[in-house]
Amino acid sequence: MGKFETKLSEMGVTLPDAPAPAANYVPYIQVGDIVYVSGQISQDASGLLTGKLGDDVDVAAGAAAARACAISLLAQVKAACGGDLDRLVRVVKLGGFVNSTPDFTQQPQVINGASDFLAEALGDAGKHARAAVSAASLPLGVAVEIEGIFQIS
DSSP: OOHHHHHHHHTTOOOOOOOOOSSSSOSEEEETTEEEEEEEESEETTEEOBOOBTTTBOHHHHHHHHHHHHHHHHHHHHHHTTTOGGGEEEEEEEEEEEEBOTTOOOHHHHHHHHHHHHHHHHGGGGOOEEEEEEESOOGGGBSEEEEEEEEEO
16 A cells, blocks of 8 residues: 555545446546546445535535545546556646535635545645636536546656
8 A cells, every 4th residue: 555545544535446437438538647537526435425505515515525526536546547546746636516506605615625635635746726616507416526637657
């Protein structure tokens, strides 16, 4: 077990197998040392994390959904690295989408669930640029979807 997975284990996190794509796309593309990971929807071992921020989901639950997306992103990166997550150099950028009502304005606090998790798990390698935007709806009614760009060795 490498340094990143050791830290994840200390945090009580075991990466799942990389989720399979839900439609006609690939889960990630590698171009040189950059890996582009397709949007990962909010789900955990219990199933999909659904709902709408500003309606039936509060910010804390939204942040937990974003954290779940980050775990799936790391699972995809691990797959792209042939099972060796320590090949991850850094998280470059996240694009976060929050299923929210028109008057909801706390998208950044929701996506912080992913950003805070990655910074804690990966240290400086987890610090990244990002966007946090509202969406009128997301696939399967999930609360959050996050895509990512990663540098690997």
